[in-house]
Amino acid sequence: MLTLSEVKNFLRVDDEEDDALITSLIITAKALIEEIIRRKLEEYDTIPEPIKQAGLILVGTLYEERQVSKSDKEGVSMKDTIDLIRRMLFAYRKDKF
DSSP states (O other): OOOHHHHHHHHTOOSSTTHHHHHHHHHHHHHHHHHHHTSOGGGOSSOOHHHHHHHHHHHHHHHHTTTOOSTTOOSOOHHHHHHHHHHHHGGGOOSOO
């Protein structure tokens, strides 16, 4: 769905220090997207751009908000992010998995 290079460019990360974390977040974003659209991304010959953008948003939110405590949080909540992603991916959602 997304390459490590694409995501690091999106996140503006130049070093390799967080490569394992980012790779893990890509896997998590893929799983969340597949759950939302109720299909495996392998079903697509080419991943639609809205799905890729949704993945970037998910990874970016998970990465940027990973150490923010809830009491002094100023970033975007995961609930709001998931709501946005659901809206972005509604057209790709199957009735059943």
